[in-house]
Amino acid sequence: MSEIAQTDEAYVAHAYARFPVEIVSGKGALALSADGRTYIDMGAGIGVNAFGYADPVWCQAVSDQLGTVQHTSNLYFTEPCAMLAKALCDRTGAGKVFFGNSGAEANECAIKVARKYASDKWNAAHPEGGQAPSTIITLENSFHGRTLTTLAATGQDHFHELFKPLTPGFMHIPANDIAALEAACDLPDTCAVMIECVQGEGGVNVLSEEFVACASQFTRERDMVLIIDEVQTGNGRTGDLYAYMGYGIEPDVITTAKGLGAGLPIGACLMWSKVEDVIQPGDHGSTFGGNPVCCAGALSVIERLTDEFLADVRAKSAHIRERLEGAEGIEGISGAGLMIGISTVKPAADVVKTCIDGGVLCLTAKNKVRLLPPLNIPDEVLDQALDVILEACK
């Protein structure tokens, strides 16, 4: 073990089972390790490094802002925060944005918005008081974050066991089960539905168009809040700017993070007209949220996700599928855009280990190998990585 690895083992909380790779620098899709190896990074920091390492456009936007105003607190206006919120609204049709620092925080905001929307409505109709509906329906195998509330939202029991009691008011139903969704929406305590259009951590599972359309219809008919968790799927990852756009629905709230930051921590909760004024002074806040450096970098990301760029993401996706589908040791491919799940005959963890030996960094999601490469990975680098992955799956 290297000295850095030993120091890390000794002093950093053992929250992660790290691979024996120490990354010292990177350029584009390539990561350089302390022992002089070059890896093709097909995980991009779990979908964060949307334009790879040390992308010159993003670095320029960030460093220009860093040397100007690095932070002000939310007591004052700054240009990057305002302009990023405007860009996100212009590109989606949302009305307002709240900024936090992570995916989990973006989801915390969405959950508060859904609960307060229900409370405001209840209080207007019930001057005598009482309890507004508060249950939020989420899906089995979902992943919404690591805070106690977003863990409660996460439909994977093994994350829950040692941390009870979790925040109450979440109900999990099977993905793509329209009857279960309708029955849950009909319960008197339900106030919202929260879904990932493509479940990331849960195994790169794509929701059916019919199910997402029903989630939209059922919530609209009952004046509930539809939240789409786009923390992983957003910002071009699935080949649409946001994954919900590929489903032809209009949500009430979307949350995003990961690729929006392109390497710096940011989370955003986008609210459509129905709920855009739910948050009022004192209802929510964040010290770092809307940080001008993170926002300047994120704005540069959003500006580059043009229709032409997204078409290229879809072309790269089609190329990956073409090369992997039906290959030896591969049982199936799932996902959308550059969010790809590979069902392998060998255990996914073994394939990932072999890939590392071959100079390619991949991820897992449940029992699948997961790929989240930089959105602009050059075609020839992508093909080199696929050669290694194909060999490792055999």
Ligand SMILES: *Cc1c(COP(=O)(O)O)cnc(C)c1O
């Ligand atoms: C990663 C992820 C989160 C949590 O984001 P953090 O930034 O780690 O808090 C939430 N939802 C989804 C869908 C994710 O993929």
